[in-house]
Amino acid sequence: MKFDGEINKRRTFAIISHPDAGKTTLTEKFLLFGGAIQTAGAVKSNKIRKHATSDFMEIERQRGISVATSVMSFEYRGVLINLLDTPGHKDFAEDTYRTLTAVDSVVLVVDSVKGVEEQTRKLMEVCRMRDTPVIVFINKLDRDGKQPFDLLDEIEKELKIHLHPLSWPINMGKDFKGVYNLYEKSLLLFNPNQKATEDDIVPIKDLNDPILPKLVEEKNANQLKEDVELIEGVYGEFHSEPYLAGKTAPVFFGSAINNFGVKELLDTFIQIAPVPRSRETSARVVDVHEDKFSGFVFKIHANLDPRHRDRIAFLRVCSGRFERNKFYTHVRLEKDVRFSNPYSFLAREKDVIQEAFPGDVVGLFDTGNFKIGDTLTEGEKFYFTGIPTFSPEIFREVINKDPMKTKQLEKGLLQLTDEGVAQLFTQHFGNRKIIGCVGDLQFEVIQYRLLQEYGASVQFNSLPFYKACWITSDNKAKMDEFTRFKTANVVMDKDGHLVYLAQSEWFLNTEISNNPEITFHFSSEIHK
Known part of the structure; x- marks a missing residue:
C-alpha cells in the first residue's frame, strides 16, 4: 500500500497495428508531446536521415519497418507513461504477443484507407484473450479513405468489440476540415500546411454556436450536427468501466504525420487508461499494492549498443519497489542476483535508475542468466503466467x-x-x-x-x-x-x-x- 502514489501516476501501454498504419509515427508524436524528443524522424523518407526514434536497429532503418519492440518512458502532465512500440510485421508477431503480457492497455492504430487488416485481427485476438483495454486511433484522415461510419461498422464486425467514438472527423482527404472532440466538446481545425497547435483548438459549448459555420462552412457544420446527434443516439454517454473491462474501445480520429488528433488521444488516455494491475502467477494472484518486489522478463535484446556487445533483459515490475544494488531471487536458477546499473529507456538512450515501481519497464544488464518468462522476487517461488511461446513453422x-x-x-x-x-x-x-x-x-x-x-x-x-x-x-x-x-x-x-x-x-x-x-x-x- 505504501507505493500507491507511484502506482497511480503510471500508465504502461503498447501501440499495435498492421505494418504501415502509422504506429511508429504516432509513437514519435507522443514523445514530442512528452518533451522526450525535440524533432520527429522522417519515417517514410529515405532522403532524410533522421529516423524514427523507436527504430534503433540498422536493418529497421533500411527497411522502414519495426522488427523489435522498443521501450520508451516519458512524463506528460504529471503522469509517467511507459510506451512500448511493437513490430507490426506478422513475422515478428511473437515479440508483439509477449509485449502485450507486459502492458496494462493498448492503443490500436487503424489505417482509414485500408481499414482492418489481417495482422490487426490477430493482435486484437490476443488483447481479447486477456480483456486488455483498447483505444482505437483511426489514422491518415488527410487521405481519401473509407467513410467514418463504415469504418466503425467494419472494426466492430471484424474485431468483435464494441466501439465508442470520442472524436469525430469533419470530412476527410483533401476536404478534411478538422476533428470535433466529443469528450471535451472542442473543435480542432486542420491546416494541411502546418502542424496542429493549441491555437487550432476552439472550445465549442454547443454545436449550434454561430461560429461553427464560419470555421468549417455551413454544409460541414450541418453534417457534423447530424453525425454527432446520431453518435449520441447510438452510443450514448461514455463510461470508463466497459473500457477498463476490455468490452468497449473508445475511438479517436486524426492524422499522426500531421500531429493531428494526437493530443486529444493522449489527454484522454491519461484520464481513462488503467493504472498497473494485479497479475496471475503459478502460485497465486500477486496484488499490485503488495510491498514486496516481483517482476518478470518479457524480452531480451542482444547488442542494443553495438559498441559494447551488451545484452539487456527487459523486466516488467509487477509489485513492490525494485531497487538498484539490492539482491533478488532468480526463481528458475534458484540464486540471488543484483544489478548495479538498471536502466530506463528512451529507445536506445539509457538512464541508470535508483528505483522502479509497478508498471515500469527496467533494462537489466545480462550475462546470460535470463530467459524470456523468468521471474524475480524477494524470495517467494512462483512464475508469472501467460507469456506465450510458439512452435516454429x-x-x-x-x-x-x-x-x-x-x-x-x-x-x-x-x-x-x-x-x-x-x-x-x-x-x-x-x-x-x-x-x-x-x-x-x-x-x-x-x-x-x-x-x-x-x-x-x-x-x-x-x-x-x-x-x-x-x-x-x-x-x-x-x-x-x-x-x-x-x-x-x-x-x-x-x-x-x-x-x-x-x-x-x-x-x-x-x-x-x-x-x-x-x-x-x-x-x-x-x-x-
Missing part, C-alpha cells in the same frame, strides 16, 4: 560460410535465439545447427545481425519440416529407442531438451499413435 539449416569465425557464429546464434524470436536446435547426433522461426523475415534479420554484430557470415538452407514437438517420457528405454530410430528428426534445443521435427501432420499423428509412452508437447513451457 519454418526450419532452416545454418551453413557457416567462414570456418574461421566458428566461435563468433556459435556465440551469435546463442545470443540472438535467446531473444525469443527464433529457436536453435542441434542434431541429436552431430553438430548440425537448425533454426526454427514463425516467419521468413526473421531469417533475413538473423543473417544480417550475425554478420553486422558478430562478423559471422552464414547462409540458410530450407528443411522440409512442418512442426517442432518437445518429447518427454517416463520410459527411458523407449525414449532411447525412439531417438535411435529417428536420428534425422530428433534434435536438441539449446537447453538440452529433446525435440521431434515432424515432416508433416500425417507423420506427426502417426508417431503420436505409434508411441503412446512418449508425450509430444507443442511448447517448451513444460520444462519450466
